[in-house]
Structure formats: structure tokens, C-alpha cells
Amino acid sequence: MPVKKKRKSSGSEDPSIRKNKITSYCRTQTPGRLLNTDDQFSSKKCLAWFYEYAGSDDIVGPESMEKFCEDICVEPENIVMLVLAWTLEATNMGFFTKEEWLKGMTSLHCDCTERLQGKLDYMRSQLNDPVLFKNIYRYAFDFARDKDQRSLDMDTAKSMLALLLGRTWPLFPVFHQFLEQSKYKVVNKDQWCNVLEFSRTVNTDLSNYDEDGAWPVMLDEFVEWNKVRIAL
Structure with a gap:
């Protein structure tokens, strides 16, 4: 989950932190203590766990989020953090509220670091379900955008x-190259959703792309740009 810029009240953040720092791999995890399978979930313990990171702010913010990721042995940019945010129904990137934490961790039956580490593979497996992945993909648009904007800025979208x-x-590197040189500064929700549909239904060689279909102009332009690129 790319780290979102801090709120103004928390000070400024180096924008280079957010640029192109993408990985889909987790660091090697340090095995936690063995959990007794008879242990019951404790809301009180879960709340105390939340305050280990939130302190007196009643919210886990960017700096605390980095410590949280370090403790569970997951990079902030790892896709499993996006799945976790989706599970918690978090509304702002880089922040978990107390309500989001308690509701989401209760659904995961996690009240400590070790329990959450034990759920990471399960959360990753959800990405293999086409329906759940589509839900997570759509959630990501609203999660990542600035709440005073209806679109994603291009850097965040990429x-x-x-x-x-x-x-x-397979075509993502080519599509990314297209976005890099395109006139587009933002990606709206219709474009965002159609990119997923395009990636699922259009052949890698674009042979089944329907130019008369209801694709956004952005994707029509991508197909034309790619034809020219290949012809060069």
C-alpha cells in the first residue's frame, strides 16, 4: 500500500517517498511465537494493540503505519497492505481509524501481530479470486484518490x-509506457474500471479489440499508439 502523504497538521513529507516505489513481494518474515489455537479473540487486546501505534491520536497515521508494517514484516508498498486496507474498509491511504481497525481486525480474528502474520497468506489468496480482485481493484481507486478530487492523479494511478x-x-509495461508519454494528467473512475476489463478480455496482441466497442477514448488511443510503436 503506497504511503499517502501526511495531513497538513502532521507536517510535510518528501514526495519522492511515493514515486514509483512499488513491490509485490514481502520481506522474509521472522516467525512469531506459536499461538494456542484455543486462544479466543479479545476485543480488549485488539484495542490495546491499536493504541500501540495510535498513541493519543486515536488514529494510525503514516509514521505509525511504517512501524506497523515493520512489525508484521511487510513493506508498506506490498499489495497485501492494500488487501488489509480493503478488509478494514479504510477510507484514507496511510491512515487506520480506531473504528476501521476494530471492525476489520475482528472480522480477521486478529488481536495481535502474530495472528495477523498468520493471515497474510489468506489475504494474498483473495487476489486470486476474480470477483474479490475486482472489488479490491475498484476500492483502490477511491482509497488512493484525494478526497477533494474525483479522479486519480497520474502518478498515483500509475x-x-x-x-x-x-x-x-503481460501488456502492463507497454500500457505504462503509453501513460508516461500521454497527454493525460488524471485517470477517472470509468477509465480505471475499463483498464481492468481491457486487461481481462483483450488479447495480448490486441487482435480481438473492438474499435467500435464502448471503450474509453484513452484505450482507443492506447491501441492506436501501440500499432504505431510496433510498426516503427
């Missing part, structure tokens, strides 16, 4: 697309 499609869509 980073999130790399995170979500970079491992599985």
Missing part, C-alpha cells in the same frame, strides 16, 4: 496500476 496489474497483465 503506481496503483503497477501494484494491481503489474504482476499479472
